[in-house]
Amino acid sequence: MKAPASAPATGSTAEPQEPRWLTDEEQRVWRSFMEGATLLDDHLDRQLQRDAGMPHVYYGLLVKLAEAPRRRLRMTELAMLAKITRSRLSHAIARLEKNGWVRREDCPDDKRGQFAVLTEEGYEVLRRTAPGHVEAVRQAVFDRLTPEQQKSLGEIMRIIAEGLQPTEAGADLPWLR
Amino acid sequence: MKAPASAPATGSTAEPQEPRWLTDEEQRVWRSFMEGATLLDDHLDRQLQRDAGMPHVYYGLLVKLAEAPRRRLRMTELAMLAKITRSRLSHAIARLEKNGWVRREDCPDDKRGQFAVLTEEGYEVLRRTAPGHVEAVRQAVFDRLTPEQQKSLGEIMRIIAEGLQPTEAGADLPWLR
DNA sequence: GGCCCCTCCTTGAACTTTAAACAAATGGCC
DNA sequence: GGCCATTTGTTTAAAGTTCAAGGAGGGGCC
Numbered sequence: 001m002k003a004p005a006s007a008p009a010t011g012s013t014a015e016p017q018e019p020r021w022l023t024d025e026e027q028r029v030w031r032s033f034m035e036g037a038t039l040l041d042d043h044l045d046r047q048l049q050r051d052a053g054m055p056h057v058y059y060g061l062l063v064k065l066a067e068a069p070r071r072r073l074r075m076t077e078l079a080m081l082a083k084i085t086r087s088r089l090s091h092a093i094a095r096l097e098k099n100g101w102v103r104r105e106d107c108p109d110d111k112r113g114q115f116a117v118l119t120e121e122g123y124e125v126l127r128r129t130a131p132g133h134v135e136a137v138r139q140a141v142f143d144r145l146t147p148e149q150q151k152s153l154g155e156i157m158r159i160i161a162e163g164l165q166p167t168e169a170g171a172d173l174p175w176l177r
Numbered sequence: 178m179k180a181p182a183s184a185p186a187t188g189s190t191a192e193p194q195e196p197r198w199l200t201d202e203e204q205r206v207w208r209s210f211m212e213g214a215t216l217l218d219d220h221l222d223r224q225l226q227r228d229a230g231m232p233h234v235y236y237g238l239l240v241k242l243a244e245a246p247r248r249r250l251r252m253t254e255l256a257m258l259a260k261i262t263r264s265r266l267s268h269a270i271a272r273l274e275k276n277g278w279v280r281r282e283d284c285p286d287d288k289r290g291q292f293a294v295l296t297e298e299g300y301e302v303l304r305r306t307a308p309g310h311v312e313a314v315r316q317a318v319f320d321r322l323t324p325e326q327q328k329s330l331g332e333i334m335r336i337i338a339e340g341l342q343p344t345e346a347g348a349d350l351p352w353l354r
Numbered sequence: 355g356g357c358c359c360c361t362c363c364t365t366g367a368a369c370t371t372t373a374a375a376c377a378a379a380t381g382g383c384c
Numbered sequence: 385g386g387c388c389a390t391t392t393g394t395t396t397a398a399a400g401t402t403c404a405a406g407g408a409g410g411g412g413c414c
Contacts, residue, residue: 019308
């Protein structure tokens, strides 16, 4: 599978455009990204599974709840904050509920609605495991980057994130699937 | 869950160190990273599931095989390149084999060993779907970043990736689990 | 050879995620 | 009110991943 750096000129007929292949340098960037992201995900999943008994995504859900007013959020709202599908969230909350870390509550305003509420034990787990997790993130990311790189990383990833959640109607956003 | 920007001084006794919480700015960087990575992963998984009938990771495996001499790699070698566990790879190759895109071959030198070999149909799938995938990556990432940002992203993610695969013996690397 | 430890890879069960289908409630519109 | 499209959240089954265990071969050492 070669990725030619320069594309041969194509005619202006109905033939398909020559794909805009990645240059060698772009390839290197892309691979570094995928490798870093894969390893980081694996690393943090492992750290949290070991120390908190849940995967990284679930931990992130508890954090969002802890930050929310009255430690509760509507399901769709939580899915949106976590950038996941409602289905995935339903399963996750069911599991966290079984652990006693979250409980569901009906929404008074909208009988379809459900709140996910962080329980006291859930908060306790977070308090107990947050220091270790922050430390893991520091060691893997922040301690290795200069302040300029940290800033740059933030800008870059924010651009990518925004690009993937267009405001237009009909956009394929996970929490609306 | 608050993350104090400045930590109160702690005594030099046996009490646990005050965690090195993330500053507000670090928090923003970290969240942008997680959100961008999550959305990107979801986006590419979806694109490839739709157009190539397999998840992003599986697609990556085919690419690695296509680039390898004689389009084949030892299982552990492939796991290392893809930064995943051998178990995960075993399952993945089993699935790709069922699709006829990969076949296994015994290693003559080492009777424990297996080669994963890209079949002609596998190569064909790749040839057919690569343009669409490259385009998706461009749209989501490269088209949105300046050359400087691209360079920066490459450096940053390479640092993170390297940091997570230390050369020391006993390191917890996915492909050695 | 025989022993032991390590490497290579697979397996099955438990867990997580995705995809598709669904019920119930809402809200706009007539 | 009655209708209908949309929103909200869940459920089921299939697909993918992790975890723990294990079979089989390699390779050093006696």
